[in-house]
Amino acid sequence: xxxxxxxxxxxxxxxxxxxxxxxxxxxxxxxxxxxxxxxxxxxxxxxxxxxxxxxxxxxxxxxxxxxxxxxxxxxxxxxxxxxxxxxxxxxxxxxxxxxxxxxxxxxxxx
Amino acid sequence: xxxxxxxxxxxxxxxxxxxxxxxxxxxxxxxxxxxxxxxxxxxxxxxxxxxxxxxxxxxxxxxxxxxxxxxxxxxxxxxxxxxxxxxxxxxxxxxxxxxxxxxxxxxxxxxxxxx
Numbered sequence: 001x002x003x004x005x006x007x008x009x010x011x012x013x014x015x016x017x018x019x020x021x022x023x024x025x026x027x028x029x030x031x032x033x034x035x036x037x038x039x040x041x042x043x044x045x046x047x048x049x050x051x052x053x054x055x056x057x058x059x060x061x062x063x064x065x066x067x068x069x070x071x072x073x074x075x076x077x078x079x080x081x082x083x084x085x086x087x088x089x090x091x092x093x094x095x096x097x098x099x100x101x102x103x104x105x106x107x108x109x110x
Numbered sequence: 111x112x113x114x115x116x117x118x119x120x121x122x123x124x125x126x127x128x129x130x131x132x133x134x135x136x137x138x139x140x141x142x143x144x145x146x147x148x149x150x151x152x153x154x155x156x157x158x159x160x161x162x163x164x165x166x167x168x169x170x171x172x173x174x175x176x177x178x179x180x181x182x183x184x185x186x187x188x189x190x191x192x193x194x195x196x197x198x199x200x201x202x203x204x205x206x207x208x209x210x211x212x213x214x215x216x217x218x219x220x221x222x223x224x225x
Contacts, residue, residue: 032212041221042218045216046215097159098156101153
């Protein structure tokens with residue numbers, strides 16, 4: 001069935017450096033790719049999303065890129081800050097549902 | 111905009127009892143609501159999808175008689191865990207979607223502990 005693979009499972013970066021998280025999807029019909037940030041004990045928060053007719057989208061320090069041919073998309077966070085520490089999930093649409101990646105724990109080292 | 115609330119944020123109940131969790135879209139009408147379950151250090155697992163005024167669609171392996179979902183209005187969906195057992199202890203999260211859209215907006219989650 002459809003699945004979304006996410007890497008790495010854990011990412012540790014120095015404060016101020018960039019972080020990149022990658023996802024691949026299998027369903028060529030997927031056309032919506034959101035990224036969520038989840039802090040401990042809280043619900044996921046949508047931080048950025050991209051649709052299949054766009055290759056890149058940016059919002060301040062956060063950007064997402066999409067390669068439809070290769071079926072992968074990535075989250076880029078620049079100038080990381082301590083408050084960026086959280087678990088990040090990617091997802092791909094399947095109809096009106098979302099197929100989720102396994103999550104990446106991002107650790108920002110001071 | 112697109113704020114979703116859940117109540118309660120945490121609940122402790124005894125084995126054999128039932129507990130109801132509410133999910134509300136506060137500033138928009140949610141045609142579709144989703145219920146997820148999340149175990150520690152794991153991803154979200156979709157339990158069921160509910161559309162206002164119709165029966166929920168449950169994912170494979172989810173007992174519909176145990177996890178009762180009601181979506182009575184465009185702003186409220188409820189999940190009732192019936193005859194709860196310790197293995198039902200988990201973090202339950204709802205999300206809501208706009209009509210015709212695929213975006214999902216999440217509630218803050220409910221921590222259920224069954225003793």
